[in-house]
Amino acid sequence: MRLADLPTPCLVLDRAILERNIATMANGLARHGVPLRPHMKTAKSIDVARLATAGQQGGITVSTLAEAEYFAGHGISDILYAVGITPQKLDQVAKLNSVGAAVIVLTDDLDTAGAIAAHRQPPRALIEIDTGEGRGGIAPDDGLLLEIAVRLGPYLAGVMTHAGHSYAGRSPDDMARIAEAERAGVVHAAERLRAAGHAATIVSMGSSPTAMHARRLDGVTEVRAGVYMFGDLFQAEIGTHGVDAIALTVLTSVIGRRPGRLLVDAGGLALSKDRSTADAPRDYGFGLVLDRAGARSHGDAVVRRAYQEHGVVEADPAHPLDLPVGAKLRIAPNHTCMTAAAHDRYFVVEGGDEVVAIWQRANGW
Amino acid sequence: MRLADLPTPCLVLDRAILERNIATMANGLARHGVPLRPHMKTAKSIDVARLATAGQQGGITVSTLAEAEYFAGHGISDILYAVGITPQKLDQVAKLNSVGAAVIVLTDDLDTAGAIAAHRQPPRALIEIDTGEGRGGIAPDDGLLLEIAVRLGPYLAGVMTHAGHSYAGRSPDDMARIAEAERAGVVHAAERLRAAGHAATIVSMGSSPTAMHARRLDGVTEVRAGVYMFGDLFQAEIGTHGVDAIALTVLTSVIGRRPGRLLVDAGGLALSKDRSTADAPRDYGFGLVLDRAGARSHGDAVVRRAYQEHGVVEADPAHPLDLPVGAKLRIAPNHTCMTAAAHDRYFVVEGGDEVVAIWQRANGW
Numbered sequence: 170m171r172l173a174d175l176p177t178p179c180l181v182l183d184r185a186i187l188e189r190n191i192a193t194m195a196n197g198l199a200r201h202g203v204p205l206r207p208h209m210k211t212a213k214s215i216d217v218a219r220l221a222t223a224g225q226q227g228g229i230t231v232s233t234l235a236e237a238e239y240f241a242g243h244g245i246s247d248i249l250y251a252v253g254i255t256p257q258k259l260d261q262v263a264k265l266n267s268v269g270a271a272v273i274v275l276t277d278d279l280d281t282a283g284a285i286a287a288h289r290q291p292p293r294a295l296i297e298i299d300t301g302e303g304r305g306g307i308a309p310d311d312g313l314l315l316e317i318a319v320r321l322g323p324y325l326a327g328v329m330t331h332a333g334h335s336y337a338g339r340s341p342d343d344m345a346r347i348a349e350a351e352r353a354g355v356v357h358a359a360e361r362l363r364a365a366g367h368a369a370t371i372v373s374m375g376s377s378p379t380a381m382h383a384r385r386l387d388g389v390t391e392v393r394a395g396v397y398m399f400g401d402l403f404q405a406e407i408g409t410h411g412v413d414a415i416a417l418t419v420l421t422s423v424i425g426r427r428p429g430r431l432l433v434d435a436g437g438l439a440l441s442k443d444r445s446t447a448d449a450p451r452d453y454g455f456g457l458v459l460d461r462a463g464a465r466s467h468g469d470a471v472v473r474r475a476y477q478e479h480g481v482v483e484a485d486p487a488h489p490l491d492l493p494v495g496a497k498l499r500i501a502p503n504h505t506c507m508t509a510a511a512h513d514r515y516f517v518v519e520g521g522d523e524v525v526a527i528w529q530r531a532n533g534w
Numbered sequence: 535m536r537l538a539d540l541p542t543p544c545l546v547l548d549r550a551i552l553e554r555n556i557a558t559m560a561n562g563l564a565r566h567g568v569p570l571r572p573h574m575k576t577a578k579s580i581d582v583a584r585l586a587t588a589g590q591q592g593g594i595t596v597s598t599l600a601e602a603e604y605f606a607g608h609g610i611s612d613i614l615y616a617v618g619i620t621p622q623k624l625d626q627v628a629k630l631n632s633v634g635a636a637v638i639v640l641t642d643d644l645d646t647a648g649a650i651a652a653h654r655q656p657p658r659a660l661i662e663i664d665t666g667e668g669r670g671g672i673a674p675d676d677g678l679l680l681e682i683a684v685r686l687g688p689y690l691a692g693v694m695t696h697a698g699h700s701y702a703g704r705s706p707d708d709m710a711r712i713a714e715a716e717r718a719g720v721v722h723a724a725e726r727l728r729a730a731g732h733a734a735t736i737v738s739m740g741s742s743p744t745a746m747h748a749r750r751l752d753g754v755t756e757v758r759a760g761v762y763m764f765g766d767l768f769q770a771e772i773g774t775h776g777v778d779a780i781a782l783t784v785l786t787s788v789i790g791r792r793p794g795r796l797l798v799d800a801g802g803l804a805l806s807k808d809r810s811t812a813d814a815p816r817d818y819g820f821g822l823v824l825d826r827a828g829a830r831s832h833g834d835a836v837v838r839r840a841y842q843e844h845g846v847v848e849a850d851p852a853h854p855l856d857l858p859v860g861a862k863l864r865i866a867p868n869h870t871c872m873t874a875a876a877h878d879r880y881f882v883v884e885g886g887d888e889v890v891a892i893w894q895r896a897n898g899w
Contacts, residue, residue: 176599176626178899210842232843234541252843253789253797255860261541277790278859304844305790305797333841424618425642425670432618432670438875439899442807476698477575477871478597478617479669494643495620506842510803511875513898533878534543534804 170524172461173497175516177422178439180508181499182515182528183463186416187398191221193410194380194397201386206230206249206373208395211506214515215243216528221398230393234261239531241270249273249373251329251393253297253305256284263290273326273371277307282320293326295371296362300354301347302333309358318367327371328362330355331393335378339450341408344382351379356388378409401505402457406449417509418463418499419456420516421480423492430473431482431490435500437475441507456500456508458482458490462522463499472500535889537826538862540881542787543804545873546864547880547893548828551781552763556586558775559745559762566751571595571614571738573760576871579880580608581893586763595758599626604896606635614638614738616694616758618662618670621649628655638691638736642672647685658691660736661727665719666712667698674723683732692736693727695720696758700743704815706773709747716744721753743774766870767822771814782874783828783864784821785881786845788857795838796847796855800865802840806872821865821873823847823855827887828864837865 172181198205207221210232218229218240228247231237237248238261246269250262254274262272267290276282277297285294296317299306307313318325332351338344351374359369374386375393386392399417400410419439425432437455446453458470468485475481480500484490492498502508510532517526537546563570572586575597583594583605593612596602602613603626611634615627619639627637632655641647642662650659661682664671672678683690697716703709716739724734739751740758751757764782765775784804790797802820811818823835833850840846845865849855857863867873875897882891 176623176899252799253859255787255789255799257787257860258541276859281859284860304839304841304846422620422622424620434617434620437808437872442809442869442872443802444807444809474669476669481669494618494641494646495622504807507802507807511898533876534541 171522172420172518172524173522175420175524177420177497178435179420180512180515181418181420182517183416183520184517184525185520186414187217188220190398190400190410190414190416194394195224197381198392201383203386203389204391206391206393207398208251208393209236209240211395211509212398213530213532214528215240216526217398218245226391230395233534234258235534236531237265237270237272241265246271249295251275251331253277254281254285256281259285259288259292262292263288266290266292275329276317277305279313279317279320282317286320286322286324291324294321294324295327295329295373296325296358298328298330298355298358300330300332300351302331304333306330309354310361314358314361315365318362318365325367327369327373328355328358329371329373332374332376332379335376336407338378339407341382344378344408345384348379348383349385352383352386352389359388377404378407381409396505399505399509402453402501402503403445403449406446406451412501415501417505418459418501419508421498421500423494423496423498426494429484431492433472433480433482433498434478435472435480436478438477438511440472440475440480440500440502441504441511442475443504443507446503453503455480456502459499459501461497461499536887537785537883537889538887540785540889542785542862543800544785545877545880546783546785547882548781548885549882549890550885551779552582553585555763555765555775555779555781559759560589562746563757566748568751568754569756571756571758572763573616573758574601574605576760576874577763578874578895578897579893580605581891582763583610591756595760598899599623600899601896602630602635602637606630611636614660616640616696618642619646619650621646624650624653624657627657628653631655631657640694641682642670644678644682644685647682651685651687651689656689659686659689660692660694660738661690661723663693663695663720663723665695665697665716667696669698671695674719675726679723679726680730683727683730690732692734692738693720693723694736694738697739697741697744700741701772703743704772706747709743709773710749713744713748714750717748717751717754724753742769743772746774761870764870764874767818767866767868768810768814771811771816777866780866782870783824783866784873786863786865788859788861788863791859794849796849796857798837798845798847798863799843800837800845801843803842803876805837805840805845805865805867806869806876807840808869808872811868818868820845821867824864824866826862826864
């Protein structure tokens with residue numbers, strides 16, 4: 170099977186780039202001697218998880234219980250569900266843990282900590298620390314930290330933070346500064362717990378930008394990152410990697426032609442409506458247009474508008490886009506996690522036109 | 535099963551509102567004596583299709599060949615695939631048509647028209663007319679119209695237009711004006727074809743706003759509309775219906791609490807990153823927050839930020855949101871087609887808390 174034969178729109182995953190991205194992150198963290206707990210929210214694929222966990226401690230991070238169930242079913246037991254748990258979800262966690270998984274949950278809430286400890290089969294839990302993102306978590310020096318620890322009792326496994334505000338950084342120095350605040354905050358929280366006599370075995374931090382740019386990681390026991398595996402235009406804009414590190418693209422067909430533009434069959438569903446590059450130095454619309462081989466033959470052509478199933482490609486005047494209806498293009502996405510989630514499988518290539526594998530995804534909840 | 539028992543996030547579809555919306559559109563078009571060919575791109579569900587086609591001619595519109603295959607498999611044969619066809623997709627259409635379906639395709643391209651006519655099993659085809667949207671289609675008086683008709687030969691079935699630019703309208707008068715341009719343009723194209731001796735059996739127009747607000751439809755043989763079934767905040771903002779006509783919401787759980795805001799487990803994946811109301815009179819962020827019963831108990835609370843799996847709810851100061859972790863809310867979406875597409879099923883209610891049915895969706899391509 171070749172790319173020319175695939176129904177469109179669909180996902181193309183270049184394993185050569187994927188493996189290079191995984192090696193870059195693994196080598197970067199190896200310098201610090203800190204293992205990676207790869208975040209599978211982007212890839213949601215056991216095939217990708219096997220590559221990303223190779224040489225690491227074997228654990229992964231997930232963003233849904235559907236992912237936890239899928240990966241547990243494929244033999245991965247050490248799973249951190251890194252979204253705040255609710256009391257109602259504990260039964261599902263217990264069910265996974267009763268058949269061999271070891272799903273760790275997350276909370277920043279006193280009542281929920283009580284519900285965890287009172288459950289008939291309590292999972293281990295991390296306390297979420299806010300090191301500047303302002304989403305979930307409590308401040309490292311919040312008095313609530315010790316109260317939650319007491320409430321969790323023997324089920325407390327440590328602390329976790331996510332410096333998602335690193336996405337507002339625009340340079341390696343920005344990222345290094347945010348990474349250090351992330352590290353210092355979560356380590357401080359762990360030290361407060363230990364000083365009060367609690368265990369804090371796991372001290373988990375991470376986002377792709379801070380994982381890539383952290384200058385020290387002492388006190389941290391693991392780093393989480395996910396989007397680095399596939400990369401995207403937004404991560405390229407903020408300096409996590411280069412544009413040539415984007416492993417995931419959407420294969421699309423030309424379905425209409427006009428002077429200076431094309432209609433393609435990748436619209437808002439196939440690409441997502443994510444517009445993160447609108448706030449980046451360079452705005453790629455809904456994605457950068459590549460040729461079928463994944464090369465930048467069409468200059469700065471982007472998907473300027475996205476309807477449900479139609480994308481409007483605006484040509485770069487220096488690179489006319491004279492293609493017939495049915496011709497195929499590839500679109501590099503703004504935000505790879507959002508784009509991948511609309512599709513149920515990857516058509517895997519190795520830099521070329523031949524499809525060497527089809528890998529499934531675990532979508533939904 | 536009750537809403538309180540459902541895993542979150544998930545889709546809740548209120549059948550009472552759905553049936554009212556379907557009746558409103560059917561009654562509106564019945565006044566013109568023009569049948570509806572409901573667009574199933576929003577609902578992608580046979581259960582919804584059965585309600586929407588009741589009392590109509592039985593045909594539907596789809597936006598993907600996956601939908602065409604799904605609906606054909608459920609016994610609907612008259613299917614208009616209303617996205618420009620490519621030569622490569624004709625085999626899949628032929629396969630469906632060889633087992634009882636009658637899939638009609640769409641083109642505005644001379645070479646593609648030739649490929650249709652030259653196929654071993656040509657489908658019937660409509661020529662796409664642009665009546666102002668500037669997406670697909672040729673102008674009603676374009677010379678290419680007759681050339682494409684000649685190329686299609688006996689497979690020409692008529693003309694189709696979509697006034698998607700009605701989404702830029704903001705009043706019934708705007709919509710009526712756009713609807714009239716849509717009607718006049720597509721009817722003019724049909725008349726040109728007939729004057730040249732071609733058949734133009736089907737004269738198809740539509741979008742939910744123009745279907746709702748058209749003041750005359752003479753010369754039109756069918757109207758397409760889809761989003762009206764479920765409704766959304768954007769359609770409410772442009773006057774297609776009221777906020778109380780939104781049949782589809784996302785059920786979500788509180789996963790974190792802060793002064794003035796809540797974290798919920800409906801983020802960018804469960805709600806979509808669609809920000810269409812950013813350009814509407816009222817900006818609802820990523821969705822309007824309702825209580826578990828679907829009532830507006832929380833005033834103007836909206837989902838202000840959306841991460842992959844986290845939504846940040848900003849409370850209305852006049853309606854404090856003092857809810858525990860695990861409490862359930864419902865979110866009315868900006869753009870119902872995009873939101874529904876992230877989910878594989880509907881939990882159906884009848885205005886109350888009890889789940890009376892589960893309906894599946896046909897996602898993907």
